[in-house]
Amino acid sequence: MSTNSIDSLLHETRRFPPSEAFAASAVATNELYEKAAADRVGFWADQSRELLHWHTPFTQTLDWSNAPFARWFADGELNVAYNCLDRHVLAGNGDRVAFHWEGENGDTASYTYSELTAAVKRAANVLTKLGIGQGDRVAIYLPVIPEAVIAMLAVARIGAVHSVVFGGFSAESLRSRIDDASAKLVITADGGWRKGKVFPLKPAVDGAIANGTSTIEHVLVVRRGENEVDWTDGRDRWWHDELASVPAEHEAQAFEAENPLFILYTSGTTGKPKGILHTSGGYLTQVAFTHKNVFDLHPETDVYWCTADVGWVTGHSYVIYGPLANGATQLLYEGTPDTPHPGRWWELIQKYRVSIFYTAPTAIRSFMKIGRQVPNQFDLSSLRVLGSVGEPINPEAWIWYRDVIGGGETPIVDTWWQTETGAIMISALPGVTSLKPGSAQVPIPGVKIDILGEDGTRVDPPRGGLLVVSEPWPSMLRGIWGDPDRFIETYWSKFSVPASEGQDAVWKYFAGDGAHVDTDGDIVLLGRVDDVMNVSGHRLSTQEIESALVSHPIVAEAAVVGAADEATGQAVVAFVIIKSNQADAQTADEASALLRRHVTEQIGAIARPRQIFIVAELPKTRSGKIMRRLLQDVAEGREIGDTTTLADTSVMQIISDKLK
Numbered sequence: 001m002s003t004n005s006i007d008s009l010l011h012e013t014r015r016f017p018p019s020e021a022f023a024a025s026a027v028a029t030n031e032l033y034e035k036a037a038a039d040r041v042g043f044w045a046d047q048s049r050e051l052l053h054w055h056t057p058f059t060q061t062l063d064w065s066n067a068p069f070a071r072w073f074a075d076g077e078l079n080v081a082y083n084c085l086d087r088h089v090l091a092g093n094g095d096r097v098a099f100h101w102e103g104e105n106g107d108t109a110s111y112t113y114s115e116l117t118a119a120v121k122r123a124a125n126v127l128t129k130l131g132i133g134q135g136d137r138v139a140i141y142l143p144v145i146p147e148a149v150i151a152m153l154a155v156a157r158i159g160a161v162h163s164v165v166f167g168g169f170s171a172e173s174l175r176s177r178i179d180d181a182s183a184k185l186v187i188t189a190d191g192g193w194r195k196g197k198v199f200p201l202k203p204a205v206d207g208a209i210a211n212g213t214s215t216i217e218h219v220l221v222v223r224r225g226e227n228e229v230d231w232t233d234g235r236d237r238w239w240h241d242e243l244a245s246v247p248a249e250h251e252a253q254a255f256e257a258e259n260p261l262f263i264l265y266t267s268g269t270t271g272k273p274k275g276i277l278h279t280s281g282g283y284l285t286q287v288a289f290t291h292k293n294v295f296d297l298h299p300e301t302d303v304y305w306c307t308a309d310v311g312w313v314t315g316h317s318y319v320i321y322g323p324l325a326n327g328a329t330q331l332l333y334e335g336t337p338d339t340p341h342p343g344r345w346w347e348l349i350q351k352y353r354v355s356i357f358y359t360a361p362t363a364i365r366s367f368m369k370i371g372r373q374v375p376n377q378f379d380l381s382s383l384r385v386l387g388s389v390g391e392p393i394n395p396e397a398w399i400w401y402r403d404v405i406g407g408g409e410t411p412i413v414d415t416w417w418q419t420e421t422g423a424i425m426i427s428a429l430p431g432v433t434s435l436k437p438g439s440a441q442v443p444i445p446g447v448k449i450d451i452l453g454e455d456g457t458r459v460d461p462p463r464g465g466l467l468v469v470s471e472p473w474p475s476m477l478r479g480i481w482g483d484p485d486r487f488i489e490t491y492w493s494k495f496s497v498p499a500s501e502g503q504d505a506v507w508k509y510f511a512g513d514g515a516h517v518d519t520d521g522d523i524v525l526l527g528r529v530d531d532v533m534n535v536s537g538h539r540l541s542t543q544e545i546e547s548a549l550v551s552h553p554i555v556a557e558a559a560v561v562g563a564a565d566e567a568t569g570q571a572v573v574a575f576v577i578i579k580s581n582q583a584d585a586q587t588a589d590e591a592s593a594l595l596r597r598h599v600t601e602q603i604g605a606i607a608r609p610r611q612i613f614i615v616a617e618l619p620k621t622r623s624g625k626i627m628r629r630l631l632q633d634v635a636e637g638r639e640i641g642d643t644t645t646l647a648d649t650s651v652m653q654i655i656s657d658k659l660k
């Protein structure tokens, strides 16, 4: 499973209760748990009314009659972008900074809520002019620049649906996402800055829509990299030209609460990524609620920074929608943490007096490796809340984060959630919870989590089991784009109980994670239980990478495993059989370099294997299933486990001998 072994927890037994001063001015109090426990659904209705502006107030909260397809606040109407923009201006906060932006190359920009509202209004008019309307899909393939925020909000403002594709994904990945959602428009840039260089984006867009059958009608191009781009007249338009050519005014129209807001693709256990669908009212309610209460947001004074790229769900929920719905001031940074120097992040925290900081354990571990002398050169005293997301944070990293970055004082919230859950589901509330390193701890108020055994009964601490969400929640995914059967099969088939005479059906959401509850009742996440890897907090599917490998002409068969890795949590390790007529054409090193490049082209650099072992056989059961568990033993340098179910028990010996 993962790096969060129970052993390492035993070494850290300290608890960190909130300081009196912190608790005294904390946003969240114990009352939230009490209210939610008394009336879970009513609790969410109250939160939604308090946190959002509804053009048409809802009268129904949850409609679960067509489970597992949920409808929240279904008869209410709202505009998501209006909630993130106009209403703050109307409330007199137009001069508050919505975000400060730092380009990796030193460029900067700041947008107040008034300025951001004005920019989004123009962009909304551009989209309308280009024929985009309610329900149409718009692909966004951008670096972390202000236009990414503006583009996403403009799509939301007109009731269309965005599908943001991480800028590190290849043309092939972009193509499959555009095609799956039948997107009409792509918004991209002439480049972005990364590791001191401009990386191109436009060629990937051109490649993704080149086959002549693409549903894409227009490409909007933001100028950022100042590099040459190929141009298709009529189809391609410069963002700045288009914005200048439309009226400044745009009135936000209300859409029903279940109007789709976005699709975001994520890896599952099969080769094809799933388009996770989120809608408007419930999603915005839970991201706003969690952003405010989990991070103890005081919007008048805090400066918040979430380091996630907008291409991931963390960027959607905790860079765009949560913080902006709450009227927060935040920092956006385009590039890598170590460019031009290894203290860049800490320099930014010092410069903008960042008070709430949200990042991933993999980043923290890489800073640990460099050493505390780098952050120690900067004034980090503005920080008062730290967050972690994406994978389990091991207690050593937790303590380092608190001591070195948080000055030994800040609370750390370890937040568990997924692309599918839309918002944080398990986390401490600073000011309420006594913190325990290594544990995400407790479900947020209004969320019901259980740990079940394979047979579906609750397991008692300290035994491990499978994590399920036992009641619907506002920001839950509404489906997989275009594939309702896969939605039910993937998430709702394992533990749900069909209706029987006199008994309603019971629907339980299976998250794909292992977990256990400790004797205090705190939840400890143990990693994925399926063929999904977690590399640097990013989700990758073993099968997706295997498909990429076997698509290369020299490959006969491939098996991919996630091997424990000190820096990235897990790393991609591949075992490949080369076709016999190709085996002599190159050395194993050449073949492995070739295939690493091929995976980068097919999926993106995040999926590039750390190692590729060229082997003659793969371990298979008699029914032909590859036993990845054994390959994982090899990849992690362990004694090889039980091989008795293999069709040919000598295979593992041959593999491990060869690799020694």
Ligand code: WT7
Binding pocket: 266, 313, 314, 388, 389, 390, 391, 392, 393, 414, 415, 416, 417, 418, 419, 420, 440, 511, 512, 513, 525, 526, 527, 528, 534, 537, 538, 539
């Ligand atoms: C998977 C979801 C949620 C945004 C980033 C990843 C793992 C996430 C934690 C945590 C232990 C975690 C789980 C989950 N995960 N947060 N705090 N502790 N594991 O989103 O790509 O949809 O991946 O990330 O395995 O299932 P995602």
